[in-house]
Amino acid sequence: MNNTASQSVVDAPWSPEYERLTIHFSACPRCTAVDQEGVNRKLTCAEGARVTAHFRQARQGT
Numbered sequence: 696m697n698n699t700a701s702q703s704v705v706d707a708p709w710s711p712e713y714e715r716l717t718i719h720f721s722a723c724p725r726c727t728a729v730d731q732e733g734v735n736r737k738l739t740c741a742e743g744a745r746v747t748a749h750f751r752q753a754r755q756g757t
């Protein structure tokens with residue numbers, strides 16, 4: 696019965712790309728930077744752009 700572990704990963708509601716995206720944007724000091732009013736400063740982040748691009752490509756599916 697434990698052999699279904701890999702299948703449950705495939706059925707997960709989020710993709711590895713989405714997980715990477717959420718992990719990055721919750722931990723990256725540039726992507727989480729906010730101004731004095733708590734508004735995201737949207738700093739340029741190469742890694743953030745990369746994970747976002749990967750996520751969009753994955754969602755479009757091929």
Ligand SMILES: [Zn+2]
Nearest residue numbers: 723726740743
């Ligand atoms: Zn970032």
